[in-house]
Amino acid sequence: MYRKAIEKLYGWKESKRRKPLLIEGARQVGKTWLMKEFGRKAYKNVVYINFDSNSRMAELFSTDLDTERLIMGIELYSGKKIEPGQTLLIFDEVQEVPRALSSLKYFYENAPQYHIVCAGSLLGIALHGGTSFPVGKVDFLSLYPLSFQEFLSATVGERYTELLEKQDFEMISAFKQTYIDALKQYYFVGGMPEAVQCFAEDKDFNEVREIQKRILAAYEQDFSKHAPIEIVPKIRMLWNSIPSQLAKENKKFIYGLVREGGRAKEYEAALMWLSDCGLVHKVSRVNTAGIPLKAYEDLKAFKLFVVDVGLLGCMTGLMQRTLLDGNDLFQEFKGALTEQYVCQQLKTCENLGIYYYTNDRGSCEVDFVIDTGIQVVPVEVKAEVNLRAKSLKMYCEKFSPEISIRTSMADYKKEDWLVNLPLYAVEELGQITKSIL
Structure with a gap:
């Protein structure tokens, strides 16, 4: 199915001021499918990480949030090389590991060459629940049911x-x-x-x-x-x-x-x-x-x-x-x-x-x-x-x-x-x- 939101994702990819992208929306409106479909069409490789009940990722993000260390850990976990500009890094159900949300600040400030999109059910709850998440360090995209x-x-x-x-x-x-x-x-x-x-x-x-x-x-x-x-x-x-x-x-x-x-x-x-x-x-x-x-x-x-x-x-x-x-x-x-x-x-x-x-x-x-x-x-x-x-x-x-x-x-x-x-x-x-x- 065609989703108009994918055109916004193409625009995000080409933006000179691109930041890690957070896709907001109710459960089951198609956030995961959209991210994967975009990765398949627009990138050479996709690394998909689901944070739900993922103890290894929770552990990786539990200590310091040095971006080089995080990228190395994700590469070891996924078995794929993450190439800046060539690989789309997808964080799904990211609200399950709040420090993964916090890490987006450091990816924006210290490693903007990596293309990261994130989503999660009840993400709005996580963002309003006191998560350490600095304003201005991410882009947002709202996804609704099909029009x-x-x-x-x-x-x-x-x-x-x-x-x-x-x-x-x-x-x-x-x-x-x-x-x-x-x-x-x-x-x-x-x-x-x-x-x-x-x-x-x-x-x-x-x-x-x-x-x-x-x-x-x-x-x-x-x-x-x-x-x-x-x-x-x-x-x-x-x-x-x-x-x-x-x-x-x-x-x-x-x-x-x-x-x-x-x-x-x-x-x-x-x-x-x-x-x-x-x-x-x-x-x-x-x-x-x-x-x-x-x-x-x-x-x-x-x-x-x-x-x-x-x-x-x-x-x-x-x-x-x-x-x-x-x-x-x-x-x-x-x-x-x-x-x-x-x-x-x-x-x-x-x-x-x-x-x-x-x-x-x-x-x-x-x-x-x-x-x-x-x-x-x-x-x-x-x-x-x-x-x-x-x-x-x-x-x-x-x-x-x-x-x-x-x-x-x-x-x-x-x-x-x-x-x-x-x-x-x-x-x-x-x-x-x-x-x-």
Whole structure:
């Protein structure tokens, strides 16, 4: 499967200011595969070290962190010569040996000729857990589940993805049913690599659901294995409450729905743990449209989305027939699923600050407002082709944005103050806003 992130890795390799690279992301989003695939394509040799339950590596890094000594030890362990610039050195599950994380500082300062990429499940937890890890000595890359365009390439073909990237909406409209069918499939399958690969090969929705159940079970095991024991029950309760929170018309996260009488202070640590793991996306409220939006963030009001739309469907027991054929009883949750999908695609776009807007009276809510660094773009999400957008109009009358986006199953259309953007083209939102201005 093609992952767009590999292009960033090629750019990292050629950078004159290259530092050891840390790939962050939730468990099972494809970090190990990406590192190995990059090494296979871009380097003469690859030395792969998995630090999980690796006593020999733990011992090697336990004394001094002299880079020459470490390289010699890794060469002895792997049986391979590490040639600067020719060998990719991969540290996987690097959080299991904290001093290996600390060593990256010395590789950057004393041995920058070595190309090192690192990843690990729960790496965000390790970095926030007091590990001796100096800021500014590493590069970071965030990896998410496959985006819809990556899913489209894997299941239907790259030509369909190319049309979206070219924004050839006249041609896209001629084949829109293919895009709509693929989007409904993506709502069920999601972007976890194992699920996508299974679906691409066998088109078996039942097997996909079994894979999703295994992934969710692994996350539950991580709660017990890695989180502080006193917050494990709170993590579980918070995690399991997300689908019902998203099903509400007002999707603001309410602690009282996690447990009756629940308060923010009780669940702050649990929420931070899930966020550091990459399992949830926290989208904060703003009540104005100034740049930067971060300066106007309301830290007490937020929506919470999970890492993957397919996993959200699995958590709720959503059947593929309900998604693909439609069901009158499904209308309520369809909006939640669509917002989850849009959030997930926006997260894959670089340099976008993602928030949502409500006015102080709560009479106007815009699903997402995006800070591109140049302007603030309101984004209204519609699950079908219903194009009524009362809140978006109120927002535009108040703030007069240069561009507004309404995304739905309707075709692309640019009006005076509004762009109708098909849901299957949401990933192009950043490029579209640039090209219009």
